[in-house]
Amino acid sequence: MKRQPFLNHEFLRLVALTQNTPSRITDLYFRISRTLKDTLNLMPTFTYLTALHIDMIIGENDGLPTEHLHLAFLEELHIMHVTWHSYRHDMNAFSALAETLSLPSLRRLLLTSQAVEDEMVFEPLLRKFGHSLHFVSLVRPHIINRYYPYDYRHPLPLIPLLSMCPNLRHLATDTRIPIRMPTHAHLTWIDLWVQRRFLDPSEQSAVTLMPHEEKVKLPSLRGVRLLDMSLFPFSGARTPLLIPPDMVGSTESVIWSYSSVDLRHDPGLLYRQKVNEVDDVLAESLEHRL
Template sequence: MPTVPVPIQCLPPEILNSIFQRTIPPTFLLDVSLYAGPHSPWFKATKIKKSIILVCRSWYTIGIRFLYEDIVLQRPHQIPAFVRTLDTSSLAQDFGYLVKSINICTYIPPEFSISFNKHLTRIMDNCPRLQQFNFSPPFKWPFTAPNPILSWSITSLSLNDSFPFAIVLRILGAAGGQLRHLGMHAPPSSVVSGTERLCYLPYLLSLQIYFRTWEGFSISFFVDVLCIPRIKHLTLRSVGQFEASFFLPILEKHGPKLCVLQLHTENCMDDVHNTDFEEHTDGQILLDLCPGLEHLVIESTRAMVGLSHPNIQWLDVWIPGDVTPSWRHRSEILAGFRACRGLREIHSVLMHLFDIATLLPPDMVATDLDTFEIAFPGACVRHGVGRLDLARRIDVDSWDVPTYDTDSGAILESDCTSDWVTKSDDGESEDDGAQSSVLSYQDSEASDSNSVKNLKEDEALPQQELESLLVSGNN
């Protein structure tokens, strides 16, 4: 029986949802940092989301979920604007109910610390389905805000070293009961020595520890203070080369429970012959402390020669793009891992996606017939047998790159929130012409810097004026 063509306006919501899912790249492929540039995959994905909701009402109903599912706040004034959007949403369109993850990667001036804490509390109150919270500004500052109250629904938490250690402890004490993933910096040795109270995280499965430097920081917090009985996945990240003796204590305590171990250094690709362990004996000691380990992710092949483990099934190794896929040491490496089912190479250009080794596990591709690509505008990752790399550059073709103009696009200031609708003092909606219910910003980099500069010149401004200045983004 022949089928009757259905107009696109009449497609069922389930079909539209499936189409949009295949149009928008997964979050783990997107770098939300500003230094990725205005034409990065994340900016392109956000523009796609904003375009979808402007097509028609039926597309808006489905597309708005994708727009608000992952919120990224890259400018200080976006925080109160987002709060205002949540406060003005109605029962028919509750934006807060759509939010599943929030990433705050903006600098918060000390003058706005009280306002920031108040806004953060309101965000948590209005997002009952929030599961992931990342606080990752690009640099450190003396954070002076009171203790932020996180939502009870959060299962994944990542904090950089901007928070004082005492506040981190209180956050973990309040939200740790339901955490499944935790990412944090190693605290300074001076603050850990006086900590007596245990921090109990009964359901934590994945722990990511970042070391900015090896000097002055302590691993004892994760050994003596943090109680994680169900830990299965441990990631150790550092700026420089790993010192095996430094993190030996954490593997002595948690190694028997680990199934996945990742050793990740941010500058490892400066030298093709970088090694994760100073000597092979150090590497063997670490492997012996993890008898149940099944998946090892490291950044060197030469250091693995001569090592052995009875249960490791998969080896992932980060390599520079100019290294020949067929290694001279491959057979020597596999000889020491009798249970190993495969050794996979991961292209170094994916280094900023340090979790991709576990998000795309090596057993997904067993034969050439299983090879697949995740292809979206600006991002195209190819997973073949024993190889995970780029099918093409993560960027657009040179003839397809438009000239960036902050006045016409304001990409950096609006992409995470789209075209929010605000209300004027008399209660009437102010619409910029877009058929959407989200707020659009047109202020420039200069206005942001001027507002902060003027604020520092007059620190006596009352809190209400500070909030108004923060929202306006200009002087």
């Protein structure tokens, strides 16, 4: 008996969009579950798409894309990758994406996945598009949860990443502290997602986290900024783009006040000014139990 495809709500929404003035749509954000192949087959309808964000959950028995997909105007691709399968399965999925995607205008690539610890998983995408990229974000999603016993001692694969992105200007990632960097001629800004215990607003700068011998490797570097991880649920991996590091000068600061978050941008720091005391007590309690 032939297995029937599971058409979830997101896929049906996408089908509806293809039938209603798709040429006007420039930004798409949707969840992919079992329908990656079928979803990408609908993408050519969106002629002027410039930004695509997909939450990708692919099962081991789900079909992978095989048809060539050319998106002439796509400048930003964000993949939130949820995985509980084998390394080989993840590798096959990203290899299929690299083989089928043609993105001549791509400049910003955001990858949010626990698989970033295995740099080879994303190598196909970085190797194909790396030369054109100006902004790359690599974030492990479980670091967002402050109740998770995250180990900062595990470094991210920055050396192979930067070697495949020779024209990169802006890197946003989480990594161990103090940061260790490979040589790169054009990297201008580095944003580091960190837990609150690493934030020290009195210092007004995150450059102190990078030893002098590391800064020498980056002749174009203008600054290193710490991003408060508690901001991630509000603005996600696009935070460095929404609030760029050059928004404030060496003696400036900007303060925003919203009903859900008080935000402050100082030189080298972007953080929440106030954190709910109840949340802090709960977090400390859970940390002691772990």
